[in-house]
Amino acid sequence: MTRRIRPVTAPPWVVAVPAGLALLFLGLPIVGLLVRAPWDRMWSVLTSDTSLQALRLSLVTATTATVIAFVIGVPLAWLLARGDFPGRGLARALVTVPLVLPPVVGGIALLLAFGRRGIVGQYLDSCCGVTLPFTTPGVVVAETFVAMPFLVITVEGALRGLDTRFEDAAATLGASRLGVFRRVTLPLILPSLAAGAVLTFARALGEFGATITFAGNLPGVTQTLPLAVYVGLEGDPSEAVALSLVLLAVSVIVLVALRDRWLRTGAAS
Amino acid sequence: MSAGIRGRVVVALPEFTLDVDLDVGPGEVVAVLGPNGAGKSTLLRAVCGLTPLTLGSLSLGGTVVDDPAHGVHVPSSERGVGIVFQDYRLFPHLSVLDNVAFGPRSAGRSRSASRADAGAWIERLRLAALAGRRPHALSGGQSQRVALARALAADPTALLLDEPTAALDAGTRIDVRADLRAHLRQFAGPTLLVTHDPLDALVLADRIVVLEHGSVTQQGHALEIARRPATPYVAKLLGLNLIRGRAHDGDVAVEGGGTLHVTDRELSGEVLVALRPSAIALHTAQPEGSARNVWRGVVDGVQPLGDRVRVTVVGAPTVLVDVTTGAVADLHVAPGDHVWLSAKATEIEAYPG
Numbered sequence: 001m002t003r004r005i006r007p008v009t010a011p012p013w014v015v016a017v018p019a020g021l022a023l024l025f026l027g028l029p030i031v032g033l034l035v036r037a038p039w040d041r042m043w044s045v046l047t048s049d050t051s052l053q054a055l056r057l058s059l060v061t062a063t064t065a066t067v068i069a070f071v072i073g074v075p076l077a078w079l080l081a082r083g084d085f086p087g088r089g090l091a092r093a094l095v096t097v098p099l100v101l102p103p104v105v106g107g108i109a110l111l112l113a114f115g116r117r118g119i120v121g122q123y124l125d126s127c128c129g130v131t132l133p134f135t136t137p138g139v140v141v142a143e144t145f146v147a148m149p150f151l152v153i154t155v156e157g158a159l160r161g162l163d164t165r166f167e168d169a170a171a172t173l174g175a176s177r178l179g180v181f182r183r184v185t186l187p188l189i190l191p192s193l194a195a196g197a198v199l200t201f202a203r204a205l206g207e208f209g210a211t212i213t214f215a216g217n218l219p220g221v222t223q224t225l226p227l228a229v230y231v232g233l234e235g236d237p238s239e240a241v242a243l244s245l246v247l248l249a250v251s252v253i254v255l256v257a258l259r260d261r262w263l264r265t266g267a268a269s
Numbered sequence: 270m271s272a273g274i275r276g277r278v279v280v281a282l283p284e285f286t287l288d289v290d291l292d293v294g295p296g297e298v299v300a301v302l303g304p305n306g307a308g309k310s311t312l313l314r315a316v317c318g319l320t321p322l323t324l325g326s327l328s329l330g331g332t333v334v335d336d337p338a339h340g341v342h343v344p345s346s347e348r349g350v351g352i353v354f355q356d357y358r359l360f361p362h363l364s365v366l367d368n369v370a371f372g373p374r375s376a377g378r379s380r381s382a383s384r385a386d387a388g389a390w391i392e393r394l395r396l397a398a399l400a401g402r403r404p405h406a407l408s409g410g411q412s413q414r415v416a417l418a419r420a421l422a423a424d425p426t427a428l429l430l431d432e433p434t435a436a437l438d439a440g441t442r443i444d445v446r447a448d449l450r451a452h453l454r455q456f457a458g459p460t461l462l463v464t465h466d467p468l469d470a471l472v473l474a475d476r477i478v479v480l481e482h483g484s485v486t487q488q489g490h491a492l493e494i495a496r497r498p499a500t501p502y503v504a505k506l507l508g509l510n511l512i513r514g515r516a517h518d519g520d521v522a523v524e525g526g527g528t529l530h531v532t533d534r535e536l537s538g539e540v541l542v543a544l545r546p547s548a549i550a551l552h553t554a555q556p557e558g559s560a561r562n563v564w565r566g567v568v569d570g571v572q573p574l575g576d577r578v579r580v581t582v583v584g585a586p587t588v589l590v591d592v593t594t595g596a597v598a599d600l601h602v603a604p605g606d607h608v609w610l611s612a613k614a615t616e617i618e619a620y621p622g
Binding site for chain 1: 317318344345346347348350351352354356358360361362371372374375376419420423
């Protein structure tokens with residue numbers, strides 16, 4: 001048995017009082033959601049056409065965004081971690097931009113790039129008849145833009161921390177570069193890949209600002225769960241609260257999935 | 270061009286330049302012996318292609334794999350060099366069986382064929398009971414055998430070993446070394462091992478190359494080097510008589526004549542006896558005393574080594590004896606003299622070889 005050594009004195013009130021206030025401040029809104037949730041009507045609200053539509057759309061777009069982020073984000077993470085090319089620092093900075101950029105600004109930026117008269121969008125429109133704004137693929141684009149950095153940064157960190165000794169050993173055993181990546185590198189960073197994917201999915205699921213700016217708010221086409229919550233608040237607030245609980249549940253699941261990664265780091269170190 | 274590891278390896282390092290001529294024939298085991306930081310690991314990395322040469326050229330099994338002057342650099346994955354790393358580097362996410370199957374699988378064989386291959390090697394190295402384990406559940410000695418099986422299963426044209434016993438505790442080191450010796454004898458290709466442990470070099474290798482500060486200071490058979498050490502480092506390092514023989518009930522019948530008494534009565538069969546030159550006493554007349562091993566010999570050479578003199582005495586067995594400079598003057602030993610030698614049984618270390 002290990003015994004924790006506790007400080008003999010209680011924390012001074014100058015620390016205890018603001019700390020308590022902070023916890024209260026963070027906790028009360030959650031309590032509010034739980035207390036005011038229309039528990040008696042919960043099932044009917046959640047299974048209403050609008051809710052189901054929003055839920056389904058959110059799951060489909062967030063999953064698609066996660067998959068796309070995976071397919072193009074993992075190679076980018078590898079390049080940032082291992083590549084040696086001019087402008088690597090700039091590329092890394094670029095990856096972090098969506099993290100700090102207000103999502104609305106991201107939406108506008110996406111419009112200017114991929115909108116019908118955007119710098120790329122106009123050609124997509126004229127040559128291939130592809131229009132992204134105000135479509136479901138547009139939602140995926142907005143979510144990928146905002147959420148992919150989470151995956152890239154998580155995986156890049158894992159690749160940097162990964163010892164190249166195992167990869168060297170694999171090469172001496174005759175594995176090609178792709179073989180080394182697939183059979184040694186990927187399995188070794190699997191926990192980080194999973195964490196990055198969960199974070200990306202959660203961020204994509206909660207995306208609001210860039211989505212509403214770039215893809216609009218069309219029920220069944222671009223109205224994802226957060227947008228449905230926002231709309232519901234103006235019509236039927238209890239529906240908004242019920243849908244919010246769904247998003248809260250997802251957040252809790254994410255926290256549980258990542259608990260080893262974050263919640264215990266303090267205890268471990 | 271012929272099989273083996275041949276060529277001149279030159280790698281510029283921040284502190285010095287590694288410059289070594291290599292010539293390891295098929296079936297030959299060469300040990301590169303040197304202190305830490307002499308460039309041994311760099312040499313191995315260069316041979317297996319993880320570090321490119323600055324100058325020189327290298328051929329493996331008759332194929333030039335490195336020749337910077339002509340822009341030739343075959344990557345590690347295409348060299349077919351098996352390497353047993355000091356820290357083993359077993360893939361932590363794979364079982365012992367799949368670790369060993371990694372090489373065949375990389376060569377494009379099917380999963381089941383690779384596993385069958387791996388299974389055969391696992392049998393051969395007596396690892397069958399561990400096949401399903403993950404590397405973290407293995408002891409140091411077991412890990413090393415798995416690493417050797419993994420390297421051999423890839424059907425290498427050459428085998429490299431990096432400090433094969435450095436990561437083991439003293440107790441298992443002796444067993445692992447004897448085991449390793451048996452396996453290396455069976456490998457048909459050239460074997461290059463680097464070590465800072467003279468026992469590794471003496472037990473495992475046919476020939477020793479001493480590397481200091483990136484350059485070869487001496488090379489040859491162990492006995493030649495020990496008799497005429499070129500540098501103080503070599504003298505100190507190889508100041509060891511290693512004698513092969515058969516043990517029975519505390520007596521070791523020495524290969525080439527003579528008997529040595531050891532304290533371990535349990536030992537039997539092929540053994541190696543290690544005897545430090547300073548643990549042997551030199552006398553001009555038959556000694557009286559408690560030493561259990563007393564034998565005669567003829568002085569063959571006298572080599573001054575700083576404060577001591579290393580005397581080679583031909584007898585049964587032939588040994589190196591270190592005596593103080595003053596003692597040599599008192600004893601008047603010179604080549605051709607008949608002398609007596611004595612050593613206590615407690616000074617003799619014997620182990621399975």
